[in-house]
Amino acid sequence: MADDTRSGGPLLSARDRTLDTLRRAVITLELKPGAPLSENELAAELAVSRTPVRESLILLREEGLVEVYPQVGSFVSLVDPERVAQAQFIREAVECTSLAQARPPFSPEHIADLRSNLQTQLDAEAAGDHDRFFELDEEFHRALLALAGHESAWGTVNAAKAHLDRARRLSLIDTRPMGVLAEQHTQVVDAIEAGDLDDAVRALRSHLRAVFEDVERIRAVSPEYFSDGRPRRPVRRSVSSLR
Amino acid sequence: MADDTRSGGPLLSARDRTLDTLRRAVITLELKPGAPLSENELAAELAVSRTPVRESLILLREEGLVEVYPQVGSFVSLVDPERVAQAQFIREAVECTSLAQARPPFSPEHIADLRSNLQTQLDAEAAGDHDRFFELDEEFHRALLALAGHESAWGTVNAAKAHLDRARRLSLIDTRPMGVLAEQHTQVVDAIEAGDLDDAVRALRSHLRAVFEDVERIRAVSPEYFSDGRPRRPVRRSVSSLR
DNA sequence: ATACCAGTGCTTGTATGCCAGTTGCGACGA
């Protein structure tokens, strides 16, 4: 099918677009944990061939977001508490170590960025915009890394964060936080501006752990999205209704 | 059930074998930094089609070991000092935090494992077996994570370690260490057994940083394997002579 | 009623063909 209208130009490759779409769908729970995937179905829905879809699934498998059983099927990974704990540990280790290694004086722009982000967080909370809040949360933590000159470590943190994010999104939907999270963020920045890095690290660690504990809370409510360490039972059927 | 009796079958898929071969070749410098790769060439040499090769390259690209320029060519990544520093930071953060969170009493088997590993390291050093020493080094650091119950974080550390490993391998070949490294390893275990975790973390951090500094030393000797942050210069030609 | 067995349709894995884009080099002209 060599039609492919000459619309301006392919800013991104089909694989990049597919990967982005799928990853977003998995993290936002548009594709639910345990949901069956099919290379052919996804290819048809996204109007590409199996190749970009398949390559995207391979990448997502590497990130732990998808499980592939040869000759059987591919599935969105269940939220694995073990893996969530691992992600939590890595994130805490990297972010807190980074912040602890930060040395004043801090660039005024960095501080301004953080403050501006905090205010926008409050706006998003007032608007009840979860998606926007999540974006801001990412930017916030990324900015914290940048503050200490370790922004390049963001990729690793972000990868580890994938499982956490899915669980967090569940907890945000089923409960309330947001305002609480923004408050914790504010405490971190306040401590930084006050020049008390030890306190900042303490606040950050406390914040990260609070997020982690949310996961256990939500697990009690929606156990069907969690893995109990048992072997998976691959079952097909059902459509993905993506996009 | 009853499946395992597959004696002569392909225990691993073509992609798994290809990925393993290529990754090993890159890390061991059998494929040198900057070397041009070709999906077609590699497929021919490994006696598989482009598909497994291509998928392997995509994975290695994600690990930062390979760079792919569409319509131009694929190349083994140069050692990027920035990325090496990032890997160093992540590794130090994760390993030291893990060790700091370890709580006595420690399982006698874990201690025995570490001691046994240390002795084998000395043997490998005496035999001048670099490859073996590298394997033992990996096992050692992995065992350290296990000691604190964070073995599951090994995957992340290992991924970050890729760039470090290439540089370290260079430094081991061109200089002497090994004995020094084993000595530093011993200091860590000694401190652990003495129950002084703070001292153990100090020794570990010192060890990791010494390794990192080796990178700068080797950079002065073999600058052609390092990236200077400049845009890459894609050049084709040349065979890979893989296996 | 139950256990078994083959058929069928799906799955992912692999191979291959085609395409647009880029590079390098040689031919040609000033």
Added chain:
DNA sequence: TCGTCGCAACTGGCATACAAGCACTGGTAT
């Protein structure tokens, strides 16, 4: 001699065809 242009070869991205294998279903024999 030097600069420029164009062609040929090669690149990776994508689509597609084929192969191997598992799982469910429905029929059959016990």
